[in-house]
Each structure stands twice: as C-alpha cells, then as structure tokens.
Amino acid sequence: METVRAAEAALMARLPEGALMQRAAAGLAAACAGLLPRVYGARVVLLVGSGDNGGDALYAGARLARRGAGVTAVLLGSAAHESGLAAFRAAGGRTTDDPFEALAAADLVLDGITGIGGRGGLRPDAVPIARAARGSNAVVVAVDLPSGVDADTGEVTGEALRADVTVTFGAYKPALLVDPAREYAGALRFVGIGLDPHLPGVPELEALQHEDVARLLPAPGAESDKYRRGVLGIVAGSTRYPGAAVLAVSGALRGGAGAVRYVGPAGDAVLARHPETLVHSGRPDKAGRVQAWVVGPGLGEGPGPVVAVAEVLASDVPVLVDADGLRGLDPAVVRARRPAATLLTPHAGEAAALLGVAREEVEAGRLAAVRELAGRFGATVLLKGSTTLVCGPDGGPVRVNPTGTPWLATAGSGDVLSGLAGSLLAAGIPAVEAASAAAYLHGLAARRAAAGRGGGAGAGPVTASEVAESLRGAWRDVVAPAS
Known part of the structure; x- marks a missing residue:
C-alpha cells in the first residue's frame, strides 16, 4: 500500500488542490447512481470519518444531492474534511445527530469511516452505527475499501463494515483481493483516477486474466510427441485412498500431459479409469523418464510418504508436493x-503445520503466510483456500486467483489441481506460472461444472471428478474465448 500512497502523493503534487479527490468523488457518485432505481428522491446516508475517504463521501454526496437525492451525513471522528463538508452543505446536504433514524430509512449508505490507513477494526463509537447500517435495507457502498479491514494484508482484527459494493480508486488494494477482508468488499467497481504512470512496474499483487493464461498454456506442434509435450510422474494414492491417485491422474491427463507415469499401490484403480496411464509398482527412480513429479495426494500416514518425498526431491526435475507429502516436510531438504x-500446494491447515502456528493464524493472514512459506522453503507456494495465492521464492508479486468458487470445497478437488499443475510443470512452464495457470483453470472448471452441462447461470454442488471432466472446456474457453 505504500506504493499506492506514494503514487497518490506524486499525482496530487502535479494537480490543482482537491482535483484528485474530485475525480474519485465523480466516479463514486456515478457508481452510486447506478445502484439506485432512481437518484431523485432517493435517501442516501454518508458515514463520514475524518480522513480522505470521508472527503470522497462528502463530495460524492454533494453530487447526488444536486441530482435530487436526500443526502444525510453522519459525522464521525475528530473533524470532517473541511472543503468537502462545505461543498456538501452548499448542495443541500444535511448532517444529523441521530444516525439510527436516518439509517433506518436509507436506500443507500456510503461507508467513508476509515481509509487505507485504518488499522485494527472500527473504533468502539463507530461499531453500533456500522451494525445499524448493515442491518438496514440499504445498499452499503464502501469508499475505496470497507472500514475496519487492513488495506495492506487483508486481515480483519476487529469489527468491520461489510459492504455490498466497494468502489475503489486508482489501484486494487490487497484487502479487496485477499480473504478474510475480501469477503467484506462485496462486488468491486474500479474508478481510474490517473495513478498508473506513478505506480511501480512491479505490483505487490497480480491477478491473471484469460489472455494471460492463454499465453502460458502449451500447445502441441506438428513435431510434438509425448516426451516433448511432457511426461509427468505421479506418486499418489494408497490402499486406503486409491481415489486420490485416480483424481491426480485425471487432472494431469486433462492438463495436457503427453503421458503420465503412475507409481503406487492404486494402479488397478488408475488403469480402470485411465488405461492410457503407465503404471509402475516399484520405486519412483525406477519408473522411467519424466519431466516433472507430483508426490503426496492420498499417500496416508507412516514412513512411506516421507521416503517417497525424499526420493522424488532427489531428482533433477520440477517437483510438486501436496497433501500427505507435506507432513513433516523439512525446509532444509527442500532447499538443499x-x-x-x-512447488508446494498446502491448504490452510497444512500451511499452519509447516509454519508451526494455528490454522486460524494462517486464515487471518493468508498473504503473510504464503510469503513466509515461500521464503522458508525456498519454493513456490500455492496456498489453497477461499483465496488461492501463489508466491515464488524470490519475493516477487503474489498471484491472486480470481476464478475460485466455494463449490471447490469438496473432497478430491486438490488432487485434481495437483495433477493439473504437475502437467504444466512437465511441459516446461515455470513453477509460478504453472501454479497460477492451474489454479485459474481449476476455478473455471469448477464454475463450469457447478453451472451444469448446459452452461446455465445457476450453480449447484460438484464433485472432484466433475471438476476434472470440465477442465477441457475451461481450457478451450481460455485459449479460444467466444466472441
């Protein structure tokens, strides 16, 4: 967030006083107008803190008042933005000492209590007002980001005001992309205010789009064979969990692998579903030529997984470690x-075990956790969960996957993701790119599966097998989107 603050300061130094706030307020007012059935006669309440977000809210409120809305401001904090308050009053806006009466009748509430400098949740005096806003029938619109969340980390350490819509200015803040704060932001609306020339070339966070992923995905050429396309080795499954092996192989085959070599005791189950798989019952290093390995899904407990992980990590090809392979993983072994x-692909519980902290700590600080894991293990880390994050070992931008859906919280979906990401590693795609593209396709496939084969707008429960089956369609959507 320091980069955004610096960019705003650089741009304000080149503009007339107040011009940047006016740009933000114009976009904010337009977004609010679009959320109302009509502006004239609408009842709008502004929750105004003492910072610049409060000023944005006041100037936007003035614009709505000039269009005939009845706009009431609730002034919180030590002092409201002076020129913003003057403009608001000149436009016919009024202030009130009874926020609860105004909120009970509101059609739209603008949350301008705190801004990007806010820390530690709402102040105690703002909490009952925020609760009343959320309990009303009004649409709650956050100014730049919801009040009470940490803009830099996405953490929510106190009470915060959950928005239906967040109108953000100039750049997406980490809190709008990373849970748990993301859940407070609602739908996102972006307003450009001219920051781009003043932002650094390397952002803190990135989110890939269709065209970005399309450039990463491999496509076979006229001279391709299974080795050029990539052979993936998979060490997965057990007599107790044979399905993990089947699902990992499913993800790999639908992820474009030229061939899959399966190593483990679930060979019969794998062949019954995928007869094209090359099955080996011995040690991984005797299985034959591979361009990458996946190890861990469904291996179970005991010394076996530890031995398998050590053998695979001793190879000279990219390795993805997931699930049971992560248990007790030694950073020194990975870095050696x-x-x-x-590439490590933990969920929050596995990440917590690797870091030696409580799962709740990882969930509350996902951005910090993925960076810590990547640095500690010297590896690329894909942290699965409500927000899937990808971080490389070099400390570069963290990738935020925008395609996830809660329907992916189903048994075996991580096994499919491991096979898919492993196939992209075997094709020669760098680990950060392979993990990011796999997460993107995985999320799209889940959305496709949840919408049903007819591709309708509705959604329903899905299984991991259905996610795997939908990968082909998701891949096609990315590389050849409908015009």
Missing part, C-alpha cells in the same frame, strides 16, 4: 541443492 523448481 535442488537443480529444479519445487
């Missing part, structure tokens, strides 16, 4: 002279 990339 590996000539190729390592």
Whole structure:
C-alpha cells in the first residue's frame, strides 16, 4: 500500500488542490447512481470519518444531492474534511445527530469511516452505527475499501463494515483481493483516477486474466510427441485412498500431459479409469523418464510418504508436493541443492503445520503466510483456500486467483489441481506460472461444472471428478474465448 500512497502523493503534487479527490468523488457518485432505481428522491446516508475517504463521501454526496437525492451525513471522528463538508452543505446536504433514524430509512449508505490507513477494526463509537447500517435495507457502498479491514494484508482484527459494493480508486488494494477482508468488499467497481504512470512496474499483487493464461498454456506442434509435450510422474494414492491417485491422474491427463507415469499401490484403480496411464509398482527412480513429479495426494500416514518425498526431491526435475507429502516436510531438504523448481500446494491447515502456528493464524493472514512459506522453503507456494495465492521464492508479486468458487470445497478437488499443475510443470512452464495457470483453470472448471452441462447461470454442488471432466472446456474457453 505504500506504493499506492506514494503514487497518490506524486499525482496530487502535479494537480490543482482537491482535483484528485474530485475525480474519485465523480466516479463514486456515478457508481452510486447506478445502484439506485432512481437518484431523485432517493435517501442516501454518508458515514463520514475524518480522513480522505470521508472527503470522497462528502463530495460524492454533494453530487447526488444536486441530482435530487436526500443526502444525510453522519459525522464521525475528530473533524470532517473541511472543503468537502462545505461543498456538501452548499448542495443541500444535511448532517444529523441521530444516525439510527436516518439509517433506518436509507436506500443507500456510503461507508467513508476509515481509509487505507485504518488499522485494527472500527473504533468502539463507530461499531453500533456500522451494525445499524448493515442491518438496514440499504445498499452499503464502501469508499475505496470497507472500514475496519487492513488495506495492506487483508486481515480483519476487529469489527468491520461489510459492504455490498466497494468502489475503489486508482489501484486494487490487497484487502479487496485477499480473504478474510475480501469477503467484506462485496462486488468491486474500479474508478481510474490517473495513478498508473506513478505506480511501480512491479505490483505487490497480480491477478491473471484469460489472455494471460492463454499465453502460458502449451500447445502441441506438428513435431510434438509425448516426451516433448511432457511426461509427468505421479506418486499418489494408497490402499486406503486409491481415489486420490485416480483424481491426480485425471487432472494431469486433462492438463495436457503427453503421458503420465503412475507409481503406487492404486494402479488397478488408475488403469480402470485411465488405461492410457503407465503404471509402475516399484520405486519412483525406477519408473522411467519424466519431466516433472507430483508426490503426496492420498499417500496416508507412516514412513512411506516421507521416503517417497525424499526420493522424488532427489531428482533433477520440477517437483510438486501436496497433501500427505507435506507432513513433516523439512525446509532444509527442500532447499538443499535442488537443480529444479519445487512447488508446494498446502491448504490452510497444512500451511499452519509447516509454519508451526494455528490454522486460524494462517486464515487471518493468508498473504503473510504464503510469503513466509515461500521464503522458508525456498519454493513456490500455492496456498489453497477461499483465496488461492501463489508466491515464488524470490519475493516477487503474489498471484491472486480470481476464478475460485466455494463449490471447490469438496473432497478430491486438490488432487485434481495437483495433477493439473504437475502437467504444466512437465511441459516446461515455470513453477509460478504453472501454479497460477492451474489454479485459474481449476476455478473455471469448477464454475463450469457447478453451472451444469448446459452452461446455465445457476450453480449447484460438484464433485472432484466433475471438476476434472470440465477442465477441457475451461481450457478451450481460455485459449479460444467466444466472441
């Protein structure tokens, strides 16, 4: 967030006083107008803090008042933005000492209590007002980001005001993309205010789009064979969990692998579903030529998974470690002279065990957790969950996957993701790109599966097998989107 603050300061130095706030307020007012059945006669309440977000709210309120809305401001904090308040009153806006009466009748509430500098949740005096706003029938619109969330980390350490819509200015803040704060933001509306030339070339966060992923995905050429397309080795499954092996192989085959070599005790189950799989019952290093390995899904407990992970990590090709393979993983082993990339794909509980903290700590600070894991293990980390994050070992931008859906919270979906990401590693795609593209396709496939084969707008429960089956369609949507 320091980069956004610096960009705003640089731009304000080149503009007349107040011009940047007026740009933001114009976009904010337009967004609010679009959320109302009509502006004239609408009842709008502004929750105004003492910072610039409060000023944005006041100037936007003045614009709505000039269009015939009845706009009431609730002034919170030590002092309201002076020129914003003057403009608001000149436009016919009024202030009130009874916020609860105004909120009970509101059609739209503008949350301008705190801004990007806010920390630690709402102040105690603002909490009952925020609760009343959320309990009303009004549409709650956050100014730049919901009040009470941490803009830099996405953490919510106190009470925050959950918005239906957030109108953000100039750049997306981490809190709008990373849970738990993301859940407070609602639908996002972006207003450009001219910050782009003043922002650094390397952002803190990135979110890929269709065209970005399309450039990453491999496409076979006229001279391709299974080895050029990539052979993936998969060490997964057990007599107790044979399905994990089947699902990982499913993800790999639908992720474009030229061939899959399966190593483990679930060979019969794998062949029954995917007869094209090359099955080996011995050690991984005797299975044959591969361009990458996936190890861990469904291996179970005991010494077996530890031995399998150690053997695979001793290879000279990229390795993805997931699920049971992560249990007790030693950072020194991962970092020790590996000539190729390592990709770890934990969920929050596994990440907590690797970091030696409580799961709740990871859930509350996902951005910090993924960065800590990547640095500690010297590996690329894909942290699964409500917000899937990808971080490389070099400390570059964290990738935020925009395609996820809660329907992915189903048994076996992570096994499909591992196979898919492993197939992209085997195709020669760098670990950060492979993880990001896999998460993107995985989310799209789940959305396709949830919408049903007819592609309707509705959604319903899905299984991991259905997610795997939908990968082909998701891939096609990305590389050849409908015009």
